[in-house]
Structure formats: structure tokens, C-alpha cells
Amino acid sequence: MKFNIAIVILLSTLALPASAFDFGNMDNLKDALQKAKKVNDQVKKATEDVPEPKEIEMGGSIASNLLGAAPLLKNAAVQKYVNDVGRWLALQTERPDLPWQFAVLDDEDVNAFASPGGYIFITKGLLMHMKSEAELAGVLAHEISHVLRKHHLNAIKKGARTELMTEFASEAVKEKGGNKNLIKLANAGTELYARGLDKDDEFEADRMGVVIAARAGYDPYGLPAVLQTLQSLNAKDTKLALMFKTHPALADRLSLLDQLMTGRFDSFEGRPDLAERFAAVMNGK
Amino acid sequence: MKLSGLMLAAGLALACGLAQAGETAYTVRPTALKEKPYSDAKTLDNLGQNAKVEIVGRRGSWNKIKVNDTTGWVKMLSLRLGDAAQKTGDTGFKTLFNVASTGGSGSTMTTGVRGLSEEKLHNPQPNPQAVEAMHRLAVSKEEAQQFAQAGKLAAGKMDYLPAPAAK
Numbered sequence: 001m002k003f004n005i006a007i008v009i010l011l012s013t014l015a016l017p018a019s020a021f022d023f024g025n026m027d028n029l030k031d032a033l034q035k036a037k038k039v040n041d042q043v044k045k046a047t048e049d050v051p052e053p054k055e056i057e058m059g060g061s062i063a064s065n066l067l068g069a070a071p072l073l074k075n076a077a078v079q080k081y082v083n084d085v086g087r088w089l090a091l092q093t094e095r096p097d098l099p100w101q102f103a104v105l106d107d108e109d110v111n112a113f114a115s116p117g118g119y120i121f122i123t124k125g126l127l128m129h130m131k132s133e134a135e136l137a138g139v140l141a142h143e144i145s146h147v148l149r150k151h152h153l154n155a156i157k158k159g160a161r162t163e164l165m166t167e168f169a170s171e172a173v174k175e176k177g178g179n180k181n182l183i184k185l186a187n188a189g190t191e192l193y194a195r196g197l198d199k200d201d202e203f204e205a206d207r208m209g210v211v212i213a214a215r216a217g218y219d220p221y222g223l224p225a226v227l228q229t230l231q232s233l234n235a236k237d238t239k240l241a242l243m244f245k246t247h248p249a250l251a252d253r254l255s256l257l258d259q260l261m262t263g264r265f266d267s268f269e270g271r272p273d274l275a276e277r278f279a280a281v282m283n284g285k
Numbered sequence: 286m287k288l289s290g291l292m293l294a295a296g297l298a299l300a301c302g303l304a305q306a307g308e309t310a311y312t313v314r315p316t317a318l319k320e321k322p323y324s325d326a327k328t329l330d331n332l333g334q335n336a337k338v339e340i341v342g343r344r345g346s347w348n349k350i351k352v353n354d355t356t357g358w359v360k361m362l363s364l365r366l367g368d369a370a371q372k373t374g375d376t377g378f379k380t381l382f383n384v385a386s387t388g389g390s391g392s393t394m395t396t397g398v399r400g401l402s403e404e405k406l407h408n409p410q411p412n413p414q415a416v417e418a419m420h421r422l423a424v425s426k427e428e429a430q431q432f433a434q435a436g437k438l439a440a441g442k443m444d445y446l447p448a449p450a451a452k
Contacts, residue, residue, distance in 0.1 A: 060416055061411070063416050063419065064411035064412055064413050064415070064416045065406075065409035065410070065411050065412075066406075066409075067411075067412040067415035067416060067419070068405070068409055068410035068411050068412040068415075069401055069402070069405035069406060069409065069410075070401050070405075071412075071415065072415055072418055072419065079422045080422065080424065083422050083423055083424045084424055084428065084429055084432035085432075087423070087424050087425075087426065087428070087429035088429040088430070088432060088433045088438065091426060091429060091430070091440075092440055096426070099423065100423065101419050101420060101422060101423040102422070102423075103419045103422060105401070107401050109401040111401065119419070123401070131343075133436070186409075186411075187409055190406050190409045191406060191407055193406050194403040194406040194407060203448065204448070207445065207446055207448065208445050211443050211444070211445050211446060214441070214443050215440060215441055215442065215443050216433070216438060216440060217433065217437075217438035217439045217440055217441065218438065219345045219346070221345055221346040221361060221362075224346075224361060224362060225343060225361065228343075228361060228364075228366065231365070231366040231367070232308045232366050242401060242403065251365055254362065254365065255313075256448075256449060257362065258313070258362040258363075259449040260446055260449055261346075261362060262360070262362055262363075264446070265346070266324060268346075269322075269323065269324065269345060269346065270323075270345065271345065272436065272437060272438065273345060274436050274438075277436060
């Protein structure tokens with residue numbers, strides 16, 4: 001709809017100087033064309049902003065691709081627990097009403113993923129290296145931050161042809177897949193998990209993650225604790241390869257959290273980390 | 286279902302036992318060694334920068350460490366894992382991580398036989414049934430609030446923090 005308006009504006013501005021065409025009016029023509037381009041660019045930019053239902057639709061398609069690569073862990077209690085922790089964290093953010101949903105992937109790889117619109121994944125491999133609910137909260141809050149700041153959506157937008165994104169954004173949400181634009185964009189979004197986001201997006205998600213965990217009442221050192229644990233693992237382990245490839249060095253992430261948290265987060269000393277509740281769920285009690 | 290749970294539990298027990306006990310770390314700045322994991326606890330010793338320590342545990346933002354036969358607590362973020370001697374000029378295993386993280390094109394990666402292989406991310410096979418199952422796992426706001434209450438988690442306000450100035 002909006003896209004059509006853009007075309008109408010472009011055509012009408014092109015048509016206008018053509019009717020009054022003579023050499024004396026060359027400058028006017030240039031001006032008119034420049035103006036038309038400017039208006040067109042503005043409309044284009046506006047239409048590129050993906051409405052929330054379309055963001056959620058795209059996130060669902062990317063989630064579908066990811067779930068095609070790794071299945072859900074078949075453990076209802078663990079899945080429920082991760083959703084409880086994640087939903088509670090999401091309630092402390094500026095987008096509490098997204099359809100947030102969380103899942104544990106039955107995969108030995110050590111990793112976590114976010115998809116636009118509120119889809120969050122953590123692998124069994126990463127969960128197995130955690131010792132408390134605060135650590136789980138730290139990682140989920142990092143992933144939630146990617147969704148809040150639309151890091152993946154923006155990266156997809158940057159890489160895709162403008163018309164593709166514009167068309168997708170202006171289409172109605174479809175009940176079932178099969179939409180060519182959606183499939184193309186979702187596949188680009190899935191490839192991002194192999195390529196990684198900008199380093200600055202990762203650092204921003206770390207900074208926001210510890211704040212969201214603190215807002216939710218947790219010991220906010222859960223995220224740095226997980227990063228420290230990962231530092232203790234054998235860096236050559238293939239289970240870590242994809243995560244290391246797609247994220248900044250652990251030492252750099254810890255140094256930035258150190259600069260950020262030291263002094264400012266001292267008042268949170270003694271906050272609950274709920275290690276017992278975490279262990280009870282993981283041990284099936 | 287039961288099997289996965291058991292395997293997860295076994296894996297967790299393993300992780301709890303081994304993840305950090307006996308890890309060698311070093312201090313990234315002069316750091317007070319405390320008797321207990323609190324800022325106002327008695328200071329047992331003042332460690333200099335690059336002091337080599339052994340991590341034996343963690344509580345909240347504190348690591349329990351052993352250094353020269355003394356056991357005490359230091360702030361977790363004042364430690365980095367590994368040996369300072371090998372890390373002069375930020376090398377050591379950080380270099381290794383960098384090698385792993387500068388792949389870029391993906392051509393440098395060896396894709397082993399893993400579930401989440403890169404190949405599956407490049408040639409995705411959607412699984413809409415699993416997405417439906419994931420929808421059903423979602424919990425409501427009210428459920429999440431009850432869960433937080435049961436854990437005595439109190440929500441509070443805090444602004445996001447700006448990026449630290451580059452050094």
C-alpha cells in the first residue's frame with residue numbers, strides 16, 4: 001500500500017517537468033528530479049520499518065529453520081522452567097507484550113540464539129555448563145536484548161535488497177508459509193547464526209543483559225559467571241566452535257562487563273542466584 | 286523423555302563438579318583477598334596485578350580462590366582464566382579465540398558431524414510442527430509472576446548503561 005504511494009509520487013513528479021520541457025527549464029528539471037528522489041527515499045525508508053506482526057512472522061520462520069537444524073529437548077519440566085525464567089525477565093523490559101517464547105534445543109553444541117519477535121533458544125550443551133538460575137537468567141537476558149534492539153532484523157535489512165524488505169513489510173501476515181519474500185528473508189536470518197552479528201551488538205546485549213537480570217531481582221553476575229565458565233573449557237572443542245566464531249572473544253566481553261559493573265553493581269551483593277531451584281529442575285526433582 | 290532428563294542431569298552433575306575447580310587464573314588489577322565473599326569482610330591479603338591464583342568456587346560476584354596456601358575470596362571480574370605469564374600483551378588463549386572468531390566467510394570452519402552444523406544453517410529445512418510445539422511451551426505473564434514470587438525475586442528499576450569509554 002505505502003509502496004504504491006511511493007510509486008505514484010515518483011511517477012507524478014517525473015511526469016510534471018516532462019510536460020513543461022524546454023532547455024530554459026533544465027535547472028528546474030534537475031531540482032524537481034532531486035526533490036522527487038528525496039521524497040521517494042523518505043517514503044521508502046518509512047516503509048522499510050517492519051511492523052511488529054511482520055517482525056514476529058519473520059521470527060517464526062527463522063525459528064522454524066533453526067528447529068529444523070536442532071530438535072526441541074523432550075523434557076517438559078525443563079522447557080517450562082526456561083519459559084518461566086525468560087518470561088519473567090522479558091516483563092522487566094520495554095517490550096513486555098511480545099509473544100515471548102523460549103526453548104531448549106536438544107543439541108550438544110554450546111550456544112544460544114534469538115530470533116525477531118521474541119523467540120529465544122538455548123542449547124542443552126550450554127545449559128549443562130550452568131550452575132544456577134541467575135546464570136540461566138543472564139544468558140536469556142542477553143538474547144532478549146538482541147530482540148529488544150532488533151539486532152537480527154536490522155542485520156537482515158542491511159543485507160537484503162531494499163525492494164524485498166519493502167515488499168515483505170507491506171504484505172499482510174499470512175497464516176501458512178510459502179511466501180517467497182518471507183522464505184528468502186528467513187533464510188538470510190538463519191545464515192546470520194553461522195556468520196554472527198556485529199561485535200557491538202553482542203557487547204550491547206551483554207550490557208543490557210546484566211541490567212535486565214538485576215531488574216528481575218537476580219544476582220546480576222550470572223552472565224559473567226557463564227562467560228568465565230566458558231573460558232575454562234577447552235577452546236578447541238568443536239562444540240564451542242560456532243559460538244566462538246560468531247561472538248567477540250570471551251576475555252574482551254569480560255573486560256567490558258568488568259568496566260561496566262565494578263562499583264556500580266556492588267549493592268546487588270547477596271541477591272538470590274537460586275542455584276537450588278535450578279539444580280532441582282535439572283535433576284528432575 | 287526420561288532418558289533425556291537423565292542425560293541432562295548426568296551432564297549437569299559433571300559440569301558442577303569440574304567446570305571451575307582447580308582452574309588457574311590471574312588478577313587483572315591489584316585486588317583484596319577477603320575472608321568472606323563480602324566487600325566489608327576482613328582483608329586477608331592484598332594481591333598485586335598478575336598474581337597467579339587457583340579458583341576453587343564461586344558465590345555471586347565472588348570467586349573462592351587459593352593463593353600461596355591461603356584460601357579467600359576475590360571479586361570474580363578481577364580475575365581472568367589462564368596464566369598471566371602466557372598472556373603478556375593479551376595473547377595466550379585469547380589469540381586462539383580470535384582465530385576462532387575471525388572466520389568471516391565461514392570457509393575456514395571445519396564442519397564436523399554436529400547437530401547444529403553450519404551446513405544446516407546455510408540450507409535450512411523448516412520444521413513448523415516444532416514451532417507449534419514451542420508456542421505451546423510459552424507461559425503467561427501471570428505464571429511468570431507467580432514463578433518469581435515463589436523464588437522471592439523482587440523486581441526493581443534500573444536504567445540501561447552506556448558503553449564504557451574506549452581505553
